[in-house]
Every structure is written in C-alpha cells, then in structure tokens.
Amino acid sequence: MGQLPVMRRYARALTRDDTDAEDLVHDALVRAYERRGSFETERGAGGKGLRGWLLSVLHNVFVDRRRSRTAEARREAESQALAETVSAPAQEHHLRLAQVRDAFMALPEEQRAALHLVAIEGLGYAEAAATLGIPQGTLMSRLSRARATLRAIEDGAEAAAPTRLRIVGGADDPTR
Structure with a gap:
C-alpha cells in the first residue's frame, strides 16, 4: 500500500492522463500479484527492492499496452485499406441479370436452344x-436470328442499362 503513491506518480508521468494512470496502476498490481514469485527470486538473488520491482512491472505493462495499441491501429489501417469502401449495389446486378434472362427466355425455343449450346455450353457449330x-x-441461321433479337431488345433498353449485352460464341465472337 505504501508504494501506491509512487506508482501513481510514475503512471501519470507515463500516460499523461489520470484515468489511464489509474488503469495502468491497477493492471500493474494485478500482474505483480500474478508474478509475485519472480519478486521473491530477485530479492533473494540481491535484486531490486519492492519499489523498483513494482515500478519495473508498471513500466512493462505500459510498454505492452502501447505496443498493443500500435499493433491494433496498424491492423485497423491495413484492414481499412484492404476493405472496399464503396461496393456496387447488388440490386443493379440482379436486375440486369433478370433482364438478360428474360430476354433469353423470350426467344423462340429453337433459337434459345441453339444459342444455349453455342454461347453457354461452348459447343462448336458442327457439334x-x-x-x-x-x-x-x-444452326447458324438460328443463332443469327437469336443474336439479332437480343441486340434489338438491348438497343431498346440501352438508355436504361449502361452496359451492352454481349453474346459470346459463334461467328460474331471475335475470340473464336
């Protein structure tokens, strides 16, 4: 109990805040109690007295807290840098996907089947x-008509949707 004023003064000098100093003293006393066996070892080996040992424990708790706060601030900064601050709303993507699906499903069955096999399943024309x-x-005629129908639907919806519907596969696909 006689060492509390000394510990509080040192804690205030380290933290520059009365509330933080009290918390630091409390944590240091808890740690000192938990590790009281190390004091007995040091004292028996001609080490520090109680005051020096308690101030050493207090200082180590302060350093540990500072390191912990610095590491936490660094992790928060890294996670904020990694996190995407603005993400596109999922509703627009779902709406666009629904529009494409509806346009595809509106095609006549033979055009839809031909387009599905070539554009989605990736089959060649002969296959x-x-x-x-x-x-x-x-098959090529049905694909041509299906693509033309989808382009016409897309051109009519161009004002509403900024991206252009791209049908892949077949002779119109520059990658084939």
Whole structure:
C-alpha cells in the first residue's frame, strides 16, 4: 500500500492522463500479484527492492499496452485499406441479370436452344448442329436470328442499362 503513491506518480508521468494512470496502476498490481514469485527470486538473488520491482512491472505493462495499441491501429489501417469502401449495389446486378434472362427466355425455343449450346455450353457449330439434329447452316441461321433479337431488345433498353449485352460464341465472337 505504501508504494501506491509512487506508482501513481510514475503512471501519470507515463500516460499523461489520470484515468489511464489509474488503469495502468491497477493492471500493474494485478500482474505483480500474478508474478509475485519472480519478486521473491530477485530479492533473494540481491535484486531490486519492492519499489523498483513494482515500478519495473508498471513500466512493462505500459510498454505492452502501447505496443498493443500500435499493433491494433496498424491492423485497423491495413484492414481499412484492404476493405472496399464503396461496393456496387447488388440490386443493379440482379436486375440486369433478370433482364438478360428474360430476354433469353423470350426467344423462340429453337433459337434459345441453339444459342444455349453455342454461347453457354461452348459447343462448336458442327457439334451443336449434331446435338440438335439439324444442318449446320440452319444452326447458324438460328443463332443469327437469336443474336439479332437480343441486340434489338438491348438497343431498346440501352438508355436504361449502361452496359451492352454481349453474346459470346459463334461467328460474331471475335475470340473464336
């Protein structure tokens, strides 16, 4: 108890705040109690007296707290830098996807089947034609009409949707 004023003064000097100093003294006393066996060892080996040992514990608690706060601030700054601050609302994406799905489903069945096999499943023209049991020229004609219909729908909705619908696969696809 006689060391409390000394510990409080030192804690105020370290923290520059009365409330933080009291918290520091409390934490230092808890740590000192938990590690009271180390004081007995030091005293028996000609080490510091009680005052020096308590001030050493107080100083170590202060350093540990400062390191912890610095590390926490660094982690928070890193996580904020990594976190995307603005994300596109999911509603727009879902709405756009629903529009594309509705346009695709509005196609006649033979055009929808041809477009699905070529654009979504990635089949070549000959393979898609064989799958549907139709000549390759008929498949290409259905694809052309399906794409033209989707482009017409897209051109009508262009003012509402800033991105352009791109149908992949087939002769219109520059990557093929």
